[in-house]
Every structure is written in structure tokens, then in C-alpha cells.
Amino acid sequence: MTADRSDWDIVSSVGLTALVVTAARALEDGRPDALVHDPWAARLVEAAQPPDPLPTGPGSPGADAPAWRTLADLLAVRSRFLDEAVRSARRDGVDQVVVLAAGLDVRAQRLEELAGSDVYEIDQPAVLDFKDDVLAGGDTNGDTAGARRHRVGTDLREDWPTALRDAGFDERRPALWLAEGLLPYLPADAEADLFEQVTALSAPGSQVATEYLVDVDTLLATPPLASASGVLGVDFGELWSREPREEPAERLPRLGWETEVETVGDAATRYGRDLGTDGDASVGRHSRLVLARRR
Ligand SMILES: C[S@@+](CC[C@H](N)C(=O)[O-])C[C@H]1O[C@@H](n2cnc3c(N)ncnc32)[C@H](O)[C@@H]1O
Numbered sequence: 001m002t003a004d005r006s007d008w009d010i011v012s013s014v015g016l017t018a019l020v021v022t023a024a025r026a027l028e029d030g031r032p033d034a035l036v037h038d039p040w041a042a043r044l045v046e047a048a049q050p051p052d053p054l055p056t057g058p059g060s061p062g063a064d065a066p067a068w069r070t071l072a073d074l075l076a077v078r079s080r081f082l083d084e085a086v087r088s089a090r091r092d093g094v095d096q097v098v099v100l101a102a103g104l105d106v107r108a109q110r111l112e113e114l115a116g117s118d119v120y121e122i123d124q125p126a127v128l129d130f131k132d133d134v135l136a137g138g139d140t141n142g143d144t145a146g147a148r149r150h151r152v153g154t155d156l157r158e159d160w161p162t163a164l165r166d167a168g169f170d171e172r173r174p175a176l177w178l179a180e181g182l183l184p185y186l187p188a189d190a191e192a193d194l195f196e197q198v199t200a201l202s203a204p205g206s207q208v209a210t211e212y213l214v215d216v217d218t219l220l221a222t223p224p225l226a227s228a229s230g231v232l233g234v235d236f237g238e239l240w241s242r243e244p245r246e247e248p249a250e251r252l253p254r255l256g257w258e259t260e261v262e263t264v265g266d267a268a269t270r271y272g273r274d275l276g277t278d279g280d281a282s283v284g285r286h287s288r289l290v291l292a293r294r295r
Pocket residue numbers: 001014015017018021022100101102103104105122123124127154155156157179180181182185
């Protein structure tokens with residue numbers, strides 16, 4: 001991560017990535033066969049007034065560009081995978097969810113399965129402030145679907161476990177950890193530290209749902225993404241770390257987690273989303289989804 005905290009806002013650098021993925025969710029939400037519904041996405045994108053307009057639905061100018069279609073497909077599949085992880089963890093009785101780098105994630109508002117649970121959202125304060133302001137101004141006043149939502153405005157490179165405990169997190173109870181759209185931005189050491197810290201805070205029965213990229217350079221050279229920075233308004237190639245690292249599929253078992261991994265392409269097939277035969281299909285091979293459980 002190259003951004004300086006003092007520069008961190010929702011319309012530039014890493015903060016802007018939260019808005020871009022939200023625009024992709026707005027595109028998905030407008031599909032009749034949507035894999036995830038996010039009725040807040042369009043409102044959040046509109047409110048941010050990014051310097052280069054972002055789509056807020058399938059009819060927006062530029063929404064048909066291959067880069068947007070690819071991004072929306074990939075993010076829909078990964079968000080659906082994490083939504084399913086939430087539902088499954090709730091069925092298992094897990095009642096604490098920690099959303100690492102929550103960005104403009106509104107699972108606390110949109111997933112009724114979270115009713116009665118504690119949802120901790122960790123991100124930079126400026127990002128959470130923006131989300132809170134927009135949600136508070138809407139019809140629902142930002143109400144959750146019955147979840148107790150806790151803001152943890154901090155930097156994941158600092159002592160976030162203390163901030164999380166201070167917000168009420170109970171490490172004696174199992175938790176579900178979600179890390180969506182985070183790992184590629186972390187330097188290798190920060191990713192290693194993050195999984196060590198998550199493991200130290202995880203009671204038996206805890207679960208992790210996340211996704212990661214393999215072979216970032218090949219992924220970025222794939223046709224829909226090679227042109228992406230001009231179209232999406234964010235240069236993922238500049239923001240993603242290339243430092244070699246242990247894959248979560250190996251690290252988590254080493255740290256004592258029972259781990260299942262699949263490609264985004266395979267998950268797309270399970271969910272009935274055809275990634276086609278061009279760029280999307282190959283992009284789907286470079287992105288992996290992980291579900292891990294601590295016994
Ligand atoms: C691509 S967005 C993903 C947001 C959200 N998980 C989603 O999928 O909609 C990346 C998020 O990571 C956050 N982030 C990146 N590095 C961070 C750090 N060091 N501390 C806190 N948040 C960070 C950014 O502010 C941004 O909201």
C-alpha cells in the first residue's frame with residue numbers, strides 16, 4: 001500500500017478502490033440474475049462524486065465496457081461466496097463477524113442472517129465516515145437488518161487488534177473473518193502479520209472467508225484488465241503488491257485452519273454465472289476463494 005493516511009479519502013488511491021468495487025456491485029444489483037443484491041451501492045457511488053464518473057447501474061455510460069463487465073462478474077462471484085460464508089457461519093452459531101477493510105460493504109444492512117450478531121467493520125476512519133454519512137441520509141437511516149454494527153476506524157498496519165477489542169470484540173467467542181478485496185493491497189509482511197493476528201484472536205469454531213490473486217502480472221495482462229485503468233479510473237497494477245508470499249491456501253493450514261480453496265471460475269460455475277471464453281474466464285483462474293475453519 002502506497003497511500004499515506006493523511007491523503008486517504010474515498011475518491012483517490014486505495015480509498016477509491018472501495019468506490020470502484022461498489023460501482024461494480026451497483027452493476028450487479030441491476031441484473032435480473034444478480035448473485036448479490038446491494039441496494040445501497042448506487043447511492044454510495046453517486047454521493048462520492050468521483051472526479052471521473054463511475055457507473056451506478058447497467059444503463060450508465062460506459063457500463064458495457066469489457067473491463068466493467070469483467071470486474072462486475074468477478075466481484076459478484078466473490079461477494080456471493082462471502083455472503084454464503086456468512087450464512088453458513090451463522091448456521092454454525094457464530095455471532096461475531098469482523099469485516100477487515102470493510103470499505104463500503106453493507107452486509108450489516110443487507111444480510112438478514114446477521115440479525116442478532118455483532119459486526120465489526122475495520123477500515124480507515126475517512127472511509128467509514130463517508131459510508132455512515134451516506135447511509136444516515138437515506139430512507140433507512142443506515143439501520144442494519146438487526147445486526148449490532150461496530151465501527152473500528154483504524155489502520156490495518158497498526159495495532160488494530162487493540163482497537164477491535166476496545167470496540168467490544170470477544171476473542172473467547174468464535175468469529176467469522178471476512179477479507180474481501182484486501183490481500184492484494186498488502187505488502188507480504190503485512191499479510192503474514194494479518195493472518196498471525198487473526199489466528200491469535202480466533203477461538204475454536206472461528207472461520208475465515210477471503211480471496212487472493214495468483215500471478216498478478218498475468219492477470220493484469222488479460223485483455224479486459226490490460227485496458228482497465230483508463231476505464232475504471234483506478235490503476236490496480238500500481239496498487240497491488242507483487243511481493244512473493246505464501247498463498248493463504250498454504251498459510252492457513254500451517255496456522256491450524258482446515259482450509260478449502262476454489263477458483264473464482266469454479267465458483268462462478270456453481271452459481272450459474274457463465275464467465276464466457278474470453279478474458280473473464282482466464283481472469284477467473286487467477287483469483288482464488290478460501291474458506292477456513294479453526295477446530
Ligand atoms: C477494494 S476495497 C474493498 C472494500 C470492501 N471489502 C469491499 O469488497 O467492498 C479495499 C479497502 O481496503 C481498505 N484498506 C486498504 N488498506 C488498508 C489499511 N492499511 N487499513 C485499513 N483499511 C485499508 C481501503 O480503505 C478500502 O476500503
